[in-house]
Amino acid sequence: MEKLISLCKRRGFIFPGSEIYGGLANSWDYGPLGIELKMNVKAAWWMRFVRQRKDVVGVDTALIMNPKVWEASGHLANFTDPLVECKKCHERYRADQLPVNTTKCPNCASELTPPRQFNMMLKTFLGPAEDSAHVAYFRPETAQGMFVNFALAAGTSRKRLPFGIAQMGKAFRNEITPGNFIFRTREFEQMEIEYFIKPPKTDAEWTAHFETWLLEMKQWCAHLGIAENKLHFAEIPDGERAHYSKRTVDIEYEYPFGRKELYGLAYRTDFDLKNHMEKSGEDLRYNDPETGEKYLPHVIEPTWGVDRSVLVAMLEAYHEEKVADLRGLDADLRGKESSEEEMRVVMKFPKWLAPYKVAVLPLSKKEELSGVASEVYDTLRAQFVTDYDETQSIGKRYRRQDEIGTPYCVTVDFDTLNDKAVTVRDRDTMKQERIAIAELKSYLAEKLTT
Numbered sequence: 127m128e129k130l131i132s133l134c135k136r137r138g139f140i141f142p143g144s145e146i147y148g149g150l151a152n153s154w155d156y157g158p159l160g161i162e163l164k165m166n167v168k169a170a171w172w173m174r175f176v177r178q179r180k181d182v183v184g185v186d187t188a189l190i191m192n193p194k195v196w197e198a199s200g201h202l203a204n205f206t207d208p209l210v211e212c213k214k215c216h217e218r219y220r221a222d223q224l225p226v227n228t229t230k231c232p233n234c235a236s237e238l239t240p241p242r243q244f245n246m247m248l249k250t251f252l253g254p255a256e257d258s259a260h261v262a263y264f265r266p267e268t269a270q271g272m273f274v275n276f277a278l279a280a281g282t283s284r285k286r287l288p289f290g291i292a293q294m295g296k297a298f299r300n301e302i303t304p305g306n307f308i309f310r311t312r313e314f315e316q317m318e319i320e321y322f323i324k325p326p327k328t329d330a331e332w333t334a335h336f337e338t339w340l341l342e343m344k345q346w347c348a349h350l351g352i353a354e355n356k357l358h359f360a361e362i363p364d365g366e367r368a369h370y371s372k373r374t375v376d377i378e379y380e381y382p383f384g385r386k387e388l389y390g391l392a393y394r395t396d397f398d399l400k401n402h403m404e405k406s407g408e409d410l411r412y413n414d415p416e417t418g419e420k421y422l423p424h425v426i427e428p429t430w431g432v433d434r435s436v437l438v439a440m441l442e443a444y445h446e447e448k449v450a451d452l453r454g455l456d457a458d459l460r461g462k463e464s465s466e467e468e469m470r471v472v473m474k475f476p477k478w479l480a481p482y483k484v485a486v487l488p489l490s491k492k493e494e495l496s497g498v499a500s501e502v503y504d505t506l507r508a509q510f511v512t513d514y515d516e517t518q519s520i521g522k523r524y525r526r527q528d529e530i531g532t533p534y535c536v537t538v539d540f541d542t543l544n545d546k547a548v549t550v551r552d553r554d555t556m557k558q559e560r561i562a563i564a565e566l567k568s569y570l571a572e573k574l575t576t
């Protein structure tokens with residue numbers, strides 16, 4: 127983790143939040159490469175689960191909703207974690223994360239307070255009066271945006287059951303123990319789908335939808351580059367599930383700090399729609415055009431954390447490899463040999479996920495080369511997210527592109543001036559190929575889709 131966090135800062139993926147003011151504990155900012163990576167995750171998710179499906183539509187709803195939403199959804203009463211505090215050093219813990227029946231502080235061995243339920247919703251006030259009539263909450267999940275808009279989204283999109291409403295966006299939780307980099311923060315992004323189905327008459331009916339979504343989630347994990355043996359599917363037993371859930375499977379990943387949740391899948395029954403219908407007095411029932419019946423659909427909810435996706439994608443991509451050393455690499459380019467070895471760090475992102483797809487690297491800063499190189503850069507930039515770098519030795523520049531996971535480096539050298547061709551280097555094999563500039567775009571386009 128330390129290596130990854132330092133790479134993230136050094137190369138511009140993720141920075142400590144508010145750093146010039148000494149930081150803000152457990153807050154992180156995405157830098158120029160991090161935002162590209164995160165946007166790739168979100169765009170791929172939206173494409174796969176919304177645009178390419180016939181049965182899912184999207185919404186983008188307000189972060190702050192009418193507080194009655196949280197009363198109806200049960201979050202005001204139930205969205206709590208058991209908090210214990212050390213009477214001496216005042217360190218705070220989540221009781222459910224300590225060994226069972228712990229009464230002593232793990233930090234200083236003094237006595238802990240009995241657990242009290244701590245509500246995790248982040249509060250604020252709307253308008254200038256800071257009194258209870260103006261309290262509001264930042265949403266702790268995106269899901270309620272889909273439930274309160276169910277009737278409108280269903281009606282306007284003319285979708286028939288089963289169909290889903292998807293959303294991605296920020297959620298806020300006043301976590302007692304945030305930490306492990308971007309694994310647990312108080313502000314994070316989710317991608318969620320509420321998949322509405324006919325009220326099931328048998329367990330088999332909802333189980334079929336549940337299993338289908340579990341498979342979709344597994345396939346997404348593979349697409350993100352996650353090794354199958356790092357994933358675990360944990361069936362959450364009675365008594366440990368969220369207040370709304372009849373069945374939950376946590377998709378867990380083996381992080382360097384232990385096996386913990388990556389994504390979740392829950393059967394929320396008609397809990398949310400029923401409560402919203404009761405509390406709002408609005409008829410939220412679905413009008414079945416086939417049978418003429420009116421009923422409240424049930425819901426299967428797959429949920430993905432965006433930041434945890436980014437974290438896991440980076441952990442999976444991180445590789446250290448022994449290769450010929452920097453001098454060797456420069457020498458290779460000039461056709462000489464070297465047997466010395468050094469370590470290279472390479473982020474082997476799936477190509478679709480890499481922040482930059484291509485880097486254009488003129489061999490020297492000399493004007494004769496930069497003219498051609500910037501022409502190549504201009505052409506490629508129109509189609510691929512492309513970097514341009516002309517400082518330092520070519521070997522060091524290759525190492526930098528390896529560290530940020532750029533699949534292809536395009537080197538413009540003095541031969542280019544005569545043969546109108548460039549050298550394309552593959553991130554993973556480090557093999558180089560001479561390609562005519564006229565064919566470069568189509569060559570890369572093909573390589574980047576395989």
Ligand code: ATP
Pocket residue numbers: 299301308309310311312313314315316387388389390429430431432433434
């Ligand atoms: P955990 O058990 O880790 O607290 P949870 O079961 O409370 O997670 P859910 O309510 O199922 O999480 O939230 C859905 C997804 O949102 C999680 O699978 C995770 O990817 C992400 N997520 C939840 N809380 C956080 C957080 N504090 N920071 C970053 N991502 C989070």
